[in-house]
Amino acid sequence: MNTLSYKTISANANTVNKEWIVVDVKDLPLGRVAAIIANFLRGKYKTNYTPHTDCGDNVVVINAGKVTLSGNKWEQKEYIRHTGYPGGQRSLNATQMHNKDQRRLVEHAVKGMLPKNKLGADLFRNLRVYAEDTHQQDAQNPKSININEYL
Secondary structure, eight states: OOOOOOOOOOOOTTTOOOOEEEEEOTTOBHHHHHHHHHHHHHTTTSTTOOTTSOOOOEEEEEOGGGOBOOTTHHHHOEEEEEOSSTTOEEEEEHHHHHHHOTTHHHHHHHHHTSOSSHHHHHHHTTEEEOSSSOOSOGGGOOEEEOGGGTO
């Protein structure tokens, strides 16, 4: 038999090359940006992507307070939570959520696009969101990404 033999390479915690990435989301739509950030956190653009391993990058999001929503979503989009008590359902619209904490819109959108298991919780810890254009991860020498190339 004269065939080539290939081995499927599966990434693990020792072989993963994690980088730091800065993403500026000023004046960009929330959902599109969140999908791209989730792919970076997951590592799906890498050649050694493995679904059961944290092989994604650490992502720093700046200008999260200047993200946009189209149409009437500022008034109509609702974020629902429950206190745990009977009749304890509470809701906020996007404007109220933005006024309360400007970073929370991006965090909520990205978290919803990650797996709903322990891996998703680990991936979410690799996300840092800042409302303004300054961040605290200068020591990691993050690489700036032009997100318009991925839209």
